[in-house]
Amino acid sequence: MEIRMDFLNWLDHETSMKILGCLQDPPDLVRVSSVSCSWRHFVIANGLCKQLCLRMFPHFRRVYCVIEPTCGIEKALEVGHSKFVEWETLKREHKAYAFLAQGCLLFPFKECILDAISASSTDDYPVESIRNTLLQGDRSEGRPSYWSSKGQHDIAVPETLVYKLAADICVITEINIQPFQAYFQRDSPIYSAISVRFCMGHPKCPMGDPLGEPLDDTADDKFIWTYSSLEFPMAQENSLQNFKLPEPVVCIGGILQIELLGRVQRQEADGLFYICVAHVQVKGRPMSPAFGAEMLGPSGKFVLKGLSWDPTSFLPEDDDDTYHGEHVHGGVDLEQIANM
Amino acid sequence: MSSSAENPTLTTEITKPSTEIATETAQSAKKINLKTSDDQIFEVEESVAMEFATVKSFFEDAPSSTDTVPLPNVPAKPFSQVIEFCKEQIKFKANPDETEKKKSNSEFVKEKTNEDLVEMIPVANYLEIKDLLDVLNQAVADRIQNRSVEYVRSFFGIDNDFTSEEEALLREEHAWAFEDVDED
Incomplete structure (x- = not known):
């Protein structure tokens, strides 16, 4: 040749x-x-x-x-x-x-929420804490499990829920939200929002670990958002509603915010509008343990930490341990809350 | 619609077909002699030869030249295939149809051996035939995609100059990239 x-x-x-x-x-x-x-x-x-x-x-x-x-x-x-x-x-x-x-x-596709950070308002803390949204479904141990905002006269007042993700860097593809149906109220009203929008970003200052109790907070002074999605309409239905991002989004810094825009349901007892959420799931690929990120101040620049080049990072885990693990974790916390 | 926007002169060509075609035929009657590095002379229609930017600029510098144009970096075998490609391309110049053009390009590539493709690249590069280069680059990339290192070496005829220790280290460092490749 x-x-x-x-x-x-x-x-x-x-x-x-x-x-x-x-x-x-x-x-x-x-x-x-x-x-x-x-x-x-x-x-x-x-x-x-x-x-x-x-x-x-x-x-x-x-x-x-x-x-x-x-x-x-x-x-x-x-x-x-x-x-x-x-x-x-x-x-x-x-x-x-x-x-x-x-x-x-x-990398394997997983549930990406690690914990709840804050809600813009909570009507009855801790019974209606954002942490309840980590639990699947709308009840836990026989009790209703959901987060509820404070009531408003104005349907335009938005609410936000902020979560810490499972890794510094996650590739997020979709978010599932189940609005809460107050099955214990007359006519079982569903307290959904008109639409939702998702922001991703990083904390302005490094966050403490563990996170502690999720408190009511306006998140904007603590986080810098580097991605904001389009608005997705939400249905007034008691189901896990799927919001697929137009393309995978890399969240660097591990913070995700859900904006709930517009209220649809008035509570009969007080005539105020509320938004309530039973469950939130964030689906994507966490980049840990292979990669970490260290944010460099508010600029958004960060140090990419390559931690391992292990080919087994691509293998799915043997079972859904992590996934259930999150919920057990949430459950323990809920028990602690209940005992408070 | 989109193709006429890309090439505004096209509209005039289409609206006045008779005169344009007449000139085209008159032009294509003219032949140009091109001499390859292995001393073969190709008689090529002028319209085809003008696809080679290198040859075109030769005539722009010496418009009245009737000499044989030497192509010192071009061997005959890949050159004949390059001519085949350009002849096809010219048809699409008169009558642009992106889908047909793509189809024709992929058929052209499909029939070629790995060696043909690799030999044509420097020829297309020397003659500055951009369309062909794009087609060849993509075709070569497609053929080495998901292939083993050994396959890529034999594809391009490259000697492995790593020591066995170096190569073992590389494979260890990037173990994830060496799994699940297509069989050679």
Whole structure:
């Protein structure tokens, strides 16, 4: 067979970039970078994995630098860029962005809510706490389980529910909300909202851990929202209503806010409008334990922490332990609340 | 609608078909001789030769030249395939139909061996045939997609110059990317 030459040697830079730029799958780029020394150098030096990842998920343009266990932030930001440091940075980015892009596509799909942070108002705390929305269905241990806003004369007054997600970085695809039907009231009214909107972002300051009791709070002074969805109409129906985002959204910083816009149901007893929610689910792919994020002040820039490159990260868990675990956790808290 | 917007001159071509076609025929009657690196001479219709930006600019620099144009970086075998592609392309210039064009392009690519594709890239690159380059780049990417490292090496005829330790380390570091590839 005729000996062919390596195209990286006889094509101009732009054409070589174009050919490799046609590869759309992160593992393809990784394998191409393992073909030979010159190919590896080409893929890494041109940051092709980073480019692909940013093309797929522009949210990661806010990455300030990439660190990993063997390279802390001091080392990553080392000044006096020598060629060696520069190359180490490129290599680290190559590895991290390839795995990140693939993780955003293929890490297992899970329930992403870790805990409730706050509601804009709660009518009767703790009986009607936002924490009840972590529990599936509209009753728990024989008692109604839901969150209720305070009552308003004006149907336009919005409410917000804020949740902490299971990982610093989550790729969120859909949100399910079940409005609460007050089956114990006459005519069983359903206290839904007219529409919902979702915001994602990060806290202005690092949050304490554990979170403590969810209190009434206007969330806007504590969080910075970097994504806001369109408004989705909500039906006045007692069912887990599905709101699918037009495309997967990368939430960096692990905070999700549900805005409940407009009230539809008046309570007979006091003539006020309320919004009540029985259950909330957030579906997506948490990037932990492979990746973490450390926010750098209010700018929205963050340090991407590559923590492990374990191929088993792609495997679904043996059972739905995490999922049920969340609910057990919620249940324990609810018991504590009940004992208060 | 969209294609006429992309190419405003097209409308005139369509509204005055008789004169345009007449000139086209007159033009295509003219032949140009192109000499490949392995000394083969190709007699190519001028309209096809003008698809090669490199040849076109040769004539722009020397409009009255009747000489054979040397193509020192172009071997005959891939060149004949490049001509085949450009002949097809010209049909779509007169009568643009994106769906048909795509179909024709993918048929062109489908019939080619891996070696054909790889050999045509530098030719298309040297002759500056942008459409063909785009088609070839995508075709090559499609063929190495989800393939093993060994397959990619043999596809391009690349020697593995990693030591076995280096390669083992690479595979370990990126173990996740080496699973589930198509069989060679």
